[in-house]
Amino acid sequence: MKKRQVPNHRLRALLTEAGWTQEALARSVNILGAEIGATLRYDRTAVAHWLSGTQPRHPVPQLAAEALSRRIGRAVTPEAAGFVDTASEGPPIDPVTGFTALCRSDADATRRVPLHQRPYRVADAVVPSPPPGPARYRALGQRAEETKALHDAVEFFASSIDAHGGRHARSALSAYLADDVAPLLSARRSPRMRAELLVLASRLAFLLARMYEDGLLHGVAQRYYNYAQRLAGESGDRTAWSVVLRAMSAQAERLGHLPSALQLAEAAQQGARVAPPAHQVYVQAQLAVVLARSGERRESLAVLVRAERSAEQAAAAGSPFDSYPQAALHFQTAAVLEALGDLPGALGALRRSAVERAPADLRGRALTQARFGQLLLRAGRLDEACAAWSGFLDSRERLRSGDAEQAVRDMRQALHPHRHRRQTAELLGRTPQGR
Structure with missing residues (x-):
């Protein structure tokens, strides 16, 4: 580690603002390390070194900044905490350019490790602006020669996650996005074809985010979810956009960030209000879970009833993004009932979920x-x-x-x-x- 000669007064001031001891910061950094699949064992002596001017190795500056952000309740950058940020992502850029750069970094083995060590950022778990124009659902067109391979890829990778887990074929999908999908997004297309390509790219980005989330690499999963919603927003398809927000809500919920999870779930439901029944079930089930975990019993059960009614109207089967299995709804129902203290009801729902799994x-x-x-x-x-x-x-x-x-x-x-x-x-x- 390189040592600085000047004490880190910025970090000390932030510790004071947070009301934290050196041991508390070290413990929080270790906990955040688990969110990127790293086993860290920092203690107060390590933080004392940072305060004296020692620069910790990547990704500790990003982890410490995120820990302080969550504690204080506002975004703290590594630079604001007195660290050198060697993994700065730069200013926001348009969705296609940013997504292409992300995929190429992920597909490059020499650049992949810093990307995978990015922490989940609560400040980024905010409701983005919805697609402009009226809310509408636009079914994808027939499998034209230009889009058939992408449709097939969506079905293949979605099935792969279910059959083998998210760590299987993950690098294959990142390489496919970098080598095959990103160039398609940069070429000139008719407005309709461009919108369809954007939705298909969004779905593939969504699936790669799911793979990373299943691999317990929550920071890079969050980046792919964010680009998935931005690509869907660029297409103008508010239903596709709401599907991604629902997944972002579920990720925030599992990490314990309930205010973010609730805001994202509510935005997803609003975005899907004219969507087909299967999409309605998908977003309503998640909103019911977050409401239950937030202590909103009556609202949660009301939303769950709406999800069950939507499920009755939904098609029994379809493509991965156009259907929602009954087994998945039973699993979400169990989560609602467990959060509300109904253990027998949760057990019954889980039993039905296990029986009905494909x-x-x-x-x-x-x-x-x-x-x-x-x-x-x-x-x-x-x-x-x-x-x-x-x-x-x-x-x-x-x-x-x-x-x-x-x-x-x-x-x-x-x-x-x-x-x-x-x-x-x-x-x-x-x-x-x-x-």
């Missing part, structure tokens, strides 16, 4: 079984919980999924008090510590 949706079935195990254990039903977790582990062995790995760690922690029971010991034996 055979090809291995990831969805595995994560449903893992959650089922957690709730069964909370209900005091250890034997049934172990059976659910056993099914989860059977599926998990075939997945490359960070979410599945996290579910294993959660299972181990939950079962630790029962580790001397025979069935529990068998389960823990299938997942050695550190795997």
Whole structure:
């Protein structure tokens, strides 16, 4: 590490403003490290070195700045915290140019690591401006020669996530976006063809964001989600735009940023108000979950009822972005009921979700079984919980999924008090510590 001769007065002032000790900042940096898949073990002595003028290595300046941003409630840049920012993204640029640059950086192995170490930024989890013009849903056209490959790619990568997990074929999708999709967006097209290409690019960016989120790399996932909504906005398709906002809400919710999650979910519902029923279910189910987690019981249940009514009108099957499986709605229903304290109801919804999962949706079935195990254990039903977790582990062995790995760690922690029971010991034996 390079040492500066001048003490870092900016960082000290921000610590005072935040009401934090040196140990508190170190602990928060370590927690943020987990959001980018890094195991960090900083303590107060490291922060003392930073205060004396030592420059920490990338990505610590970005992590420290984000930690302070979340604590203080306003955006703090690495420079404002007295650090040298070696990963500055520069001023905002138009969606196509920025998306192209992001994809090329991601596809370049020499530039990929700093990109993947970017932290999730709460200041970026804001509701963007909706597409101009009236809200409308515009179905994509027939698979013309120019768009057939992109349609096929959307279906392939969406299926890949379900069958193999988000860490499978991730680099293939980033290379495909850089080499094949980005050049299509830069060529001159008719307005209709350009809009369709933008929506298809948005869907592929959305899928790559899902892959990174499933890989527990939340910062780069957030960047792809942001470009997915910007590309959809550029196309003028407010329904495609609202689909991305729904996913951004779910990411903010899982990371514990409920105010951002609620604002994004409400904007997604507003954007999808003239969308087909399947899109309505998708956004309404997420809004119901966030409302429930925010303590808004009556509003949450009302939105959930609307989602169920929309599901009754939705087509049973379709392309990945034009349908919403009943199993997924049951899973969201379980999250609502769990947040509202209805454990029996949540267990029933999870059971239905597990039964109705499509055979090809291995990831969805595995994560449903893992959650089922957690709730069964909370209900005091250890034997049934172990059976659910056993099914989860059977599926998990075939997945490359960070979410599945996290579910294993959660299972181990939950079962630790029962580790001397025979069935529990068998389960823990299938997942050695550190795997």
